[in-house]
Amino acid sequence: MTTKTLAGAQVALDDEGFFTDPDQWSEAMASEIARGEGIAGLTERHWQVIKFMRHEYDEKGAAPNVRALAKASGVPIKELYHLFPKGPAKLAAKIAGVPKPRGCI
């Protein structure tokens, strides 16, 4: 666990950089986190996914995986990979300030 200053506020992150307390997140932090992950600018389409992530987390207490994200957000998987390269669900969760999506076992 580490702490970091984002948009002028102290936030707690886990070892992989995910927020441990989603209430510490604010929209102002998103683009700074995104830049750190190699995403230069957040478009409206990025925000659609980020807001959906926050909404899902608030509703269900867990971030969705990429298939559920695509089905429920209306953004196709292919586009999710363009917006958030490598791992869309993980990356979108990180930028949206919610804990890492838990996989199945």
Next chain:
Amino acid sequence: MSRRVLVLGGGTGGTLAANRLRRVLEPTDQVVVVDADNGHLYQPGFLFVPFGMASPSRLVRSRAGQLRQGVEFVESAVDRVDLDADTVVLADGTAISYDVLVVASGSRLLLDETEGLTGAGWGQRIHTFYSLPGAAVLGGALATFEGGRIAVNLVDLPVKCPVAPLEFCFLADWYLRRRGVRSRTQLTFVTPLDAAFTKASCNRTLSGLLGHKGVEVVTEFATAAVDGEKGRLVSYDEREVDFDMAVMVPLHGGAAYIERSAGLGDPLGFVPTDPATLQAKAKPNVFVIGDATDLRASKAGSVAHFEGEILVHNVRRFLAGEEPDARFDGHTNCFIETGFGRALLIDFNDDLDPVPGRFPGPVGLPLLKESRLNHFGKLAFEQLYWHAILPGREIPFIESAMPALGKRRQMAEEALEMVGGAR
């Protein structure tokens, strides 16, 4: 007063739940099982079919024949569940009301959700052993395989029996060696995960085995399309893996009627379920067992078996107007076939990862270690399945709550730290 418990699905979870419920409920209560067909498949046997170690026709029995006397079997597809009316509507429009509903309709292969999977080359160079006909066709192809690149591709989780794709790699290595074509064959396991398996403590053992058997591993590969003409898997981030034969583990979803039942399922067709009581989050008189749940626990017969005891206890309490108080702990137990007549055994739950030691107690089968004994355990399991698991009998020493005796926990914690430290 007569009450009706309606069970949707006559597979592992539905059958064992119905049989256990029949035993504990009042004789005046009805237990009804609905399934679209009357063929109960021994799914753990699919893995062995492509290697000629199991014959497809011997893996199918009548669903009705596995149900106790006094359990009614209705052969029909389900159109939808009406949660507000406590009613299930069958495909022909017949409505059946229920006091308690048990959703046990498992998971379904979504072959068409991966571009090209069933296109050019399907059944010729693109295969799956996740269906019985698919496993039989793959068996024919492997028997005449003369070398080349075989890609075993897990498209995405969740899938039934998450260790089966690895077992397939181990058995394929053994089988192709026996046929004398292994040296001309490149065997590659392609996974969307960042390691060979989902559980860190198993990864070291399983990755070691893959390496030892010369199976290459491609990680973080999210399959977007299967190109049967050019013989390649293509990922969403535009990487490619070439193949002469692709063995696909397709996407899974819940039963189709769940999507037609307002408020019951999640976007993938699985049913949001309370991980402890096994009640559907949608309504307290709906219970869920086996693959149909959205739980993190593996989609595996052993999980359905361990859930069965909890579910039946809670259904009985619910019908008596009491709070469901039994709690499922995520207990999972699986044999992992590793080829050459050997197998591993792993046993874990939500809180404790697979560890070395012995199961179910200090004098038992070795855990997380290859042995001949575990292979025979896996083979013997088929008889246990038909004659003890499905009838819902208690199996001596193997209970719902995960046993801790005989497990070398401290060593496992150290191993975990080493794995964590190496990352």
